[in-house]
Amino acid sequence: MATSTPTKWWSKDTVAVITGANQGIGYEIARQLAQNGLTVVATARSEERGKAAVEALRKELGTEDQELVAFHLLDVTSDESVAALAQWLRQTFGGVDILVNNAAISRAETEEKIFDTNYYGVKRVTKAILPLLRPSPAGARVINVTSDLGVLKRLSNKYRDEWKDRDQITEDQIDHFIQQYLGELKDGTWKSGGWQDMIRDYSNTKVALNAYTSVLAREVRPETEKVYVNCFNPGFTKTNLNDYQGLSTLQANTLQEAAMTGIWLALHPVGGPHGKYLEQKNWGIAEW
Numbered sequence: 001m002a003t004s005t006p007t008k009w010w011s012k013d014t015v016a017v018i019t020g021a022n023q024g025i026g027y028e029i030a031r032q033l034a035q036n037g038l039t040v041v042a043t044a045r046s047e048e049r050g051k052a053a054v055e056a057l058r059k060e061l062g063t064e065d066q067e068l069v070a071f072h073l074l075d076v077t078s079d080e081s082v083a084a085l086a087q088w089l090r091q092t093f094g095g096v097d098i099l100v101n102n103a104a105i106s107r108a109e110t111e112e113k114i115f116d117t118n119y120y121g122v123k124r125v126t127k128a129i130l131p132l133l134r135p136s137p138a139g140a141r142v143i144n145v146t147s148d149l150g151v152l153k154r155l156s157n158k159y160r161d162e163w164k165d166r167d168q169i170t171e172d173q174i175d176h177f178i179q180q181y182l183g184e185l186k187d188g189t190w191k192s193g194g195w196q197d198m199i200r201d202y203s204n205t206k207v208a209l210n211a212y213t214s215v216l217a218r219e220v221r222p223e224t225e226k227v228y229v230n231c232f233n234p235g236f237t238k239t240n241l242n243d244y245q246g247l248s249t250l251q252a253n254t255l256q257e258a259a260m261t262g263i264w265l266a267l268h269p270v271g272g273p274h275g276k277y278l279e280q281k282n283w284g285i286a287e288w
């Protein structure tokens with residue numbers, strides 16, 4: 001895969017929406033896309049944090065343009081919030097070219113909340129924005145920010161084999177995967193269930209997200225709907241998600257490095273990957 005600067009197909013009329021853009025990797029993706037001259041809609045679940053982030057972005061880019069770097073409230077766990085964003089996007093821009101599903105959490109009061117954010121949140125936002133994706137010659141893009149903690153080889157239950165054939169995965173199966181995992185957590189049998197147990201709940205949400213990326217990539221295609229769907233792993237990066245902490249053995253990425261593959265997926269010329277999982281930094285399609 002080419003790693004050189006992509007042929008520029010976008011302009012300020014190209015609209016990119018990023019979830020969870022008020023800090024961390026989402027903020028960095030918003031920053032780099034805005035720097036490349038796209039119109040960026042940075043969304044956040046907190047009006048205060050979101051507006052402050054967008055102010056900082058505008059200041060850094062030296063623009064006062066409210067539309068070039070726009071803010072909109074978005075809580076990915078709320079149907080109403082997602083619907084309000086979709087309606088505003090339709091009215092304000094008429095459509096969307098790039099959706100980056102970045103928002104995620106690693107801990108919450110319940111396991112359900114983590115799935116509701118990291119998996120159902122992505123589905124909620126994607127389903128609302130899909131009808132707004134513009135069939136441009138370069139193709140619209142859906143980019144899911146995932147983690148290598150969600151690759152199948154980390155499981156040792158039936159999903160490890162069954163989901164290897166990614167064309168067979170369905171949304172019902174993913175729901176079943178989640179229900180089975182949550183059920184085993186509740187009845188205390190999860191330890192022998194073959195689940196990913198490192199950062200347990202978070203990692204299993206990313207298994208589900210990867211599976212959904214495959215499902216979505218069958219539903220919409222570059223050839224017909226003119227949409228590319230992929231996910232990528234930004235790699236370990238010290239952010240709020242991990243309390244800015246890491247293992248001493250693990251080399252942390254800078255935010256720029258973490259965002260790199262996402263930016264490449266957003267801006268690659270016509271004919272890039274579709275329905276794939278890409279690893280950080282090397283634009284490499286990896287096994288998931």
Ligand SMILES: NC(=O)c1ccc[n+]([C@@H]2O[C@H](COP(=O)([O-])OP(=O)(O)OC[C@H]3O[C@@H](n4cnc5c(N)ncnc54)[C@H](OP(=O)(O)O)[C@@H]3O)[C@@H](O)[C@H]2O)c1
Nearest residue numbers: 020024025045075076102103104145147236237239240241
């Ligand atoms: N950091 C890593 O090492 C690493 C590694 C692999 C993958 N990733 C992935 O990278 C992505 C970004 O994570 P990060 O490390 O940049 O973490 P982060 O700094 O904690 O950023 C996460 C963002 O998601 C937002 N968010 C959480 N719940 C939300 C909700 N219900 N609705 C809308 N936004 C919500 C957060 O908002 P608040 O500020 O309001 O909390 C924040 O803006 C995630 O998908 C994560 O899984 C990270």
